[in-house]
Amino acid sequence: MVDLADRQLGAGVIAANDEFFAQRENLLVPEPAVFDPQAFGHKGKVMDGWETRRRRGADADHPFPADADHDWALIRLGAPGMVRGLVVDTAHFRGNYPQRVSVEAAAVEGAPSPEHLLSGAVPWEEIVPRTPVRGHAANGFTVRGERRYTHLRLNQHPDGGIARLRVYGKVVPAPEWLGLLGTFDLASVLHGGAVEDASDCFYSSPTSIIRPDRARKTDDGWENRRRVRETNDWVRFRLAGHGQIRAWRSTRPTSTRATPRAGPRSTAATPPPPTHTTMRPGSRSCPAPPFSRTPHTDFGSQRLPLPRICASMPSRMGASPGYGPMALSPPQVRPVCWSGTRP
Numbered sequence: 001m002v003d004l005a006d007r008q009l010g011a012g013v014i015a016a017n018d019e020f021f022a023q024r025e026n027l028l029v030p031e032p033a034v035f036d037p038q039a040f041g042h043k044g045k046v047m048d049g050w051e052t053r054r055r056r057g058a059d060a061d062h063p064f065p066a067d068a069d070h071d072w073a074l075i076r077l078g079a080p081g082m083v084r085g086l087v088v089d090t091a092h093f094r095g096n097y098p099q100r101v102s103v104e105a106a107a108v109e110g111a112p113s114p115e116h117l118l119s120g121a122v123p124w125e126e127i128v129p130r131t132p133v134r135g136h137a138a139n140g141f142t143v144r145g146e147r148r149y150t151h152l153r154l155n156q157h158p159d160g161g162i163a164r165l166r167v168y169g170k171v172v173p174a175p176e177w178l179g180l181l182g183t184f185d186l187a188s189v190l191h192g193g194a195v196e197d198a199s200d201c202f203y204s205s206p207t208s209i210i211r212p213d214r215a216r217k218t219d220d221g222w223e224n225r226r227r228v229r230e231t232n233d234w235v236r237f238r239l240a241g242h243g244q245i246r247a248w249r250s251t252r253p254t255s256t257r258a259t260p261r262a263g264p265r266s267t268a269a270t271p272p273p274p275t276h277t278t279m280r281p282g283s284r285s286c287p288a289p290p291f292s293r294t295p296h297t298d299f300g301s302q303r304l305p306l307p308r309i310c311a312s313m314p315s316r317m318g319a320s321p322g323y324g325p326m327a328l329s330p331p332q333v334r335p336v337c338w339s340g341t342r343p
């Protein structure tokens with residue numbers, strides 16, 4: 001699945017009501033959050049995340065925050081789509097994480113301002129109800145529903161700090177936009193292409209090679225582990241829809257083949273990946289969602305690509321290992337149990 005809130009797809013945190021201790025933009029930094037125990041600034045502990053000030057009540061007669069008091073951040077998704085899962089990562093926020101979080105979502109085309117999004121004219125739907133979270137943990141939520149969203153509102157009740165937000169889902173571009181483009185990259189994640197499977201993801205995810213941005217360094221690409229065996233490494237892509245191939249292009253080391261041999265689980269005679277294709281407006285077909293409709297608590301048991309890819313990236317994930325399990329199970333949204341405990 002794709003992180004719809006990936007900064008490299010164009011996602012951004014466009015507003016927040018408060019960012020006293022740490023800036024909202026940190027929420028979408030691609031790398032794991034870091035912590036320097038010696039780093040203190042004029043306001044307090046330097047934190048890698050979005051952290052608001054502590055709330056108090058309205059006056060001496062009401063010393064504590066009211067039930068409705070909360071802090072919020074507005075996120076523009078890099079690509080519109082259906083949200084399947086969220087990770088609210090409170091890494092390194094051990095005493096200053098929020099007591100509860102909630103997430104709302106809306107679909108507004110174009111580039112709406114924060115003022116417009118908050119004006120009351122935009123209908124927001126709650127996709128994660130107010131739910132207690134753990135500190136220094138990756139708090140995972142499964143989201144069900146077929147609605148397509150462009151923006152999220154992340155709320156912390158009543159205040160606190162969150163290191164990272166990841167929004168996993170399926171890209172659903174506007175059909176009118178694809179029709180206007182005419183010829184476009186049918187494999188691109190921005191247009192709904194996705195990686196279905198791959199022979200190896202040891203160093204990095206193969207989704208890297210269908211991202212719209214240019215690779216800047218080696219780990220911006222797909223790299224498998226080095227070994228000798230009977231087959232080449234392979235990736236199976238799901239294209240955005242049926243299309244007429246005009247051209248295709250790949251950037252690869254010279255020793256690899258343009259037409260990969262089918263891997264053990266790939267479809268036979270897989271053609272080379274198309275990149276520039278024409279799609280007839282309205283011809284796009286959405287594949288079945290990767291989540292089942294039954295409640296579940298574990299991404300892994302649903303055979304989702306996320307943990308499999310993460311699990312096969314020990315060199316990267318090793319930088320921030322361990323996420324505590326959660327015991328909460330609200331009706332529509334279920335926290336995901338992750339193995340291990342943060343050090």
Ligand SMILES: NC(=O)NC(NC(N)=O)C(=O)[O-]
Nearest residue numbers: 021043044045046047051096
């Ligand atoms: N040590 C802290 O984290 N203090 C406060 N936060 C920061 N960032 O200083 C707080 O508790 O809100």
